[in-house]
Amino acid sequence: MSERIKRKGKIPVNIIMLLPTNIIILFLIIIPTILVIWFSLVNFQPTFGINFWQSKFVFLDNYFKILMDDEFVKAVIRTVYISLICLGVEFTIGLLIASILTGNIHGKKILYPLLIIPIMIPPIVIGNNFWLIFSANGPVNQIISIILNTEFKASWFSHPKYAIIPIILSEIWHWYPLTFLILFSGLVNISTSEIRAAKILGATEWQLSWRIKFPKLKGIITIALVIRMMEALKVFDVVHLLTHGGPGTRTQTISFYLFKYGFKYSRISYVSAGAWIILFISLLGFSLALRSVLVERK
């Protein structure tokens, strides 16, 4: 039997040791979660003069209201749309680089750290960089001017259709190293014998990828996509820095929407309901995706 550090009338040491962490978790996760559940079911709205203790229980009213809100639904659709584009492009780039780096090429040792730099840069720096790149006198406009041979001075961030492009590009640039790293680790883990066996049996490079590498990477690809999707659904920093959700609400994402209504307009109950809806949808999606991986493993 293991020895327990326990004396009569005293709190056991193990509980004391774990206490600080548990207090942090309690205040940062458990209490806020309970509060958000509570907020989402009442009509707490400080700007309307309704204080926390005065708020009334309204049951699912907030949920119905936010689901009927065109702005919210559009923000959700927009976020999913941005995420899917980012995911698709990042996945392609990541896989391409990973395949190249698993081959026999020179300068691997230099390329490898260079390629993962973006993921180590703080979002605010990336946001500011892309703001400069796409500003009226920035390099993007100048390059287009040279190509078109006329002066080109688009204001990207206030264009209703194209304002989303800098946001998507900065997200892709920031996060492609993640998919690249995950796919790379998957690729290098495929045993050389299996690849050689396929080659010697007559498989072309294409057949090798399609019949051996991809099926073997299926699990890791799903995990890469889920991790990246979680990150993409939270996209906020660049939106805040580049467009502020504008022009109008044209580049508003879920997190920006919730931020705006929650912290600017103080409609706490309203956005709490929205947050729960998002959480529910994401959990459903991710558990379905991960289940396919787990079933495969059995």
Next chain:
Amino acid sequence: MPALVLNNISKRYGDVQALDGINLQIQDGEFCVIVGPSGSGKTTLLNIIAGFTKPDDGEVTVDGKPYNQLSPRDRNIGMVFQDIGLFSHLTVRKNISFGLEIKKSSKKDIDKRVEEIADRLKIRKLLDKKVRLLSGGEAQRVAIGRTLITNPSFFLFDEPLGNLDANLRVEMLTEIKRLHLHLKKTFIYVTHDQEQALSAASRVMIMKDGKALQKGPPREIYNNPIGKFVAEFFGVPSMNLIDGTIIPEEDGSLFQGAGLNVKVKGYSQSKKAEVTLGVRPTDVVVGNQITEDGFGTINSLELLGDKNQIYLTLEQEKSIIAVTSPEVRPELEERVKIKLKENRIFLFDRDQGGRLYP
């Protein structure tokens, strides 16, 4: 005409000379075993034959055609890997059929061929299993089956039995030998275990440090080793090697070392020299009714039924092994007379390892 010719193959990795001018001609239908300690370059050689590694120098030709520029895919080779390398996401059936499926053969042909192979290798029951669930021996059979399907013109085995336990190893080796008899194709088999080489090969190449030390039928190498390394490496148990001095005499020479005085009649030279004497364990006679070359104390005894394996300690703590008939019944710790069979003695140069006698 030889089926496979290796002409002066060399390969260097940084400072290491992995292969140093290997020449080998393998006849059609031969079972050739390449044997050597780890790091001797035998797997590199196999990878060059398969096309996974490009030689720095030299040429591989098959039936007169140059193979250097061909990719592994176009070489029509079957290969079994040391770590087996089955496609772990596929079933046994899909593993075996892989070679035909990528060639887009008809489903009927594939099924027929897979069942044929499964019957030959006695793995029909396993066909729909996931390869993850196979035992070591089963996986090895599937790996062999997978190479059979494309009907390759020759087969490469890279230490295929390294991961199996002793009993299974013997069984699989028998299986591979039977396969060779049946297919009548060229087999090239790499191993560090010379017991396998002895029993399977029609020809053996012994490698060390990227060089081919000796080539020939296993019997010939056993009876006629070119130097100290081959002599010690080839044969179970290893040849006894005793360091000593050779002294010229009127009718030959006298070897002195570890308390032994051995007359070597056929060897004559003018002055004393430092040499190593080699004698196979089966050529060491132990007993009391013999004119002895020296004495030894019995250290350990293995009575194996059909033979006795006796571990003896000579002077200067030198240990040797003697293999005798079961009738010889010495006691442990007993001091016995030792005689080395006269015409079965080898003398090697102590430093260079080259053979001096016979």
